[in-house]
Amino acid sequence: MANDNKQTKQNNNREAGGLTAAERYKIPPQDMPEQAPEQRARNFEEVATGFTEEQARKEALRCLGCKNAPCVKGCPVRIRIKDFIAEIAQGNYKKSLEIIKENSLLPAVCGRVCPQENQCQEQCTVGIKFKDIAKSVSIGRLERFVADLDVDDKDTPKVGAPTDRKVAIIGSGPGGIVAAADTRRAGHDVTIFEAFHKPGGVMVYGIPEFRLPKSIVQKEIDTLTRMGVKIVPNFVVGKTSTIEQLLKEDGFDAVYIGVGAGLPKFMNIEGESFVGVYSANEYLTRANLMRAYKFGAGADTPIARSKKAAVIGGGNVAMDAARMAVRLGAEKVYLIYRRTEKEMPARVEEVHHAKQEGVEFHLLQNPKRIIGDENCRVKAIECLRYKLGEPDASGRQRPVAIAGSEFQIEVDCVIVAVGNIPNPLIQQTSPELKFNEEGCIIVDEKGRTSMEAVYAGGDIVTGAATVIQAMGQGRTAAQSINEYLQQKTKIRS
Amino acid sequence: MAHKIISKSQLSEDVFTADVEAGHIVRAAKAGQFVIISVNNEFGERIPLTIAGVNPQNGTIKIIWQRVGKTTAHLADLKGGDSIAAIVGPLGRPTHIENFGAVVCVGGGIGAAPLLPIAKALKEAGNKITVILGARSKSILILEDEFRKISDEIIITTDDGSYGRKGFVSEALAEVCRRTPKPNQAFVIGPAIMMKVCCEVTKEFAVPTQVSLNTIMVDGTGMCGGCRIEYDGKPKFVCVDGPEFDGHKVNFDLMMKRLAAYKEMEKTSYEQYKKHVCKIYRRRTGDG
Structure with missing residues (x-):
């Protein structure tokens, strides 16, 4: 009997490439093909071009298919990782994508922008064996590979019979898209309200084309439209209409709030309102959503074409802004961060790409003031040097300024990327809704807020976080909305 | 969701007014608030314009603008029956109205x-x-x-x-x-x-x-901070904290510099537009 089992196991292994763990360890990690740094620094096209089929199947064979699947515990939406990878190894791409889509609606997006090295890939047995995260199975790249094949292009998710219930989704970012799809699948009449003129939220205004092509986001939006989800752009909830009005006057039975953390933080230092100082939000929105990189060649929105730019911050947004400045023609781009590279919240890959593209890292430095010329245009930034002290609340060593260490860097543009906080527009007009001190909406584990029929998820709940987390919370809230509306219907009938 | 221009007229050489369909804005609009307008969803810029009046019966708002650059010139070239690609609002805080005397x-x-x-x-x-x-x-x-x-x-x-x-x-x-x-x-x-x-x-x-205040804006909802001014020594966003402020605390000098941030580029854009319109005109009239 035991022998039989062993036999079956070996057969399974053979089908999946017939390799033992030792043989799998020997397969070298596959490198992601990408545009050469000097070439891509001059265009706006995607940097990483994606695995070839041969590479993907090789990479998939590196997966040990661990019984306890530690990678899944690292995934915020619990994708059945080893199963979808096993299907890639066997060339069953359609099946592979189906497995991913059980848990994640946006694999082409998440495969690109998820911080896998802090999630699934951090837990990967292969990486742990080699004591090197870079040698973990490239789960994200495999996810992207299979998502990009478009194998399910024409499949529109099935929609349930009409329920006569209306759901309003506020915000068309990752959480909103998932919440819309899941509530629509249950047969509800779903409308997404978006403040901008184009849907997609941070995926279209924030994350640049070279990291996440807009066509990928549009494809997901098109799917929603095909499912019958209505999208209303140029509609600011909290201004055009309040949550209460949506429920009481506009006939909605439930509302999901997924408006993100949209308010940029500034440093509150001298000179921060000089001409040439941008929040990363403004800089990236002008460049991405408003297409300012095409100014003079069709687009109407201008943006500073700086020669020497300083970007303040160490997160992904700071990397995006720095790399955008390179592409907009800056000869020098300085990334100024008050801690060391080790503490940077940005993904390793983004840091690596930024350096390759010529961004100069100024670590353990932080601006003290911005200096302008007689026209209040930025001409320099004065920084202080820092050293690392005791650990702070985040567990990272606190940066401590070194007195008297001031020095100046000549720049004509400063981009502030030190984080975002929630937008108070909804808070100002929804007194019934409970918020915490940081301005985030308080929800329970099911995504329910303090207001009946109102649910929330994503950055407006957690503060600035990730696409995948927002997606997961959108899904949880959608499930709660579906349950709530079912209950309500029962009571009525 | 384009917005139809119901009627349009010229108030002076460079100033125009139009009543535009904006049913979704009428319900909430109050004195002192503004809208953000774009004439082209793909490549247009977003500009703030004050709501100069509201007609709840017709579901229209009145806008008044001065032809100073590309987008305002484009708006001026539109006629009754044409549409404006995007109108967002009402934005900003309404004016505080009371009996002051x-x-x-x-x-x-x-x-x-x-x-x-x-x-x-x-x-x-x-x-x-x-x-x-x-x-x-x-x-x-x-x-x-x-x-x-x-x-x-x-x-x-x-x-x-x-x-x-x-x-x-x-x-x-x-x-x-x-x-x-x-x-x-x-x-x-x-x-x-x-x-x-x-x-x-x-x-x-x-x-x-x-x-x-009418500063340069992108989103108009507090997201970009491009409209910020120095108020009582601190940064304030015109779009969400304003547009009205205690004028005695506003740093107007800095605000004027910020308003001029893209002067050269705006000029280029306007020139290009004028050339483009001339070309279309010549083509239509068969002149040249």
């Missing part, structure tokens, strides 16, 4: 447009209204009749003396402030330099003064 309302140039709904609301709240309207010249003075209907007193100034008094609104304002009793409150809307000078005047007489 005697109020002086100062409108310079295109500033008369946002001033009108505020003056109307102030009148309805029982205030005694003195209106000071200024323009460079008689031919570009706008909304005089509308203001006459709601004001207890009206003073008109023109820079060149072609109508009303020769001089600036700030001089007329100083005169009104010198009266006994002095006004309880001032509202001043117009070009930045005019608001700056008027605020210097009212500060001298200790007359509280609200100004309405």
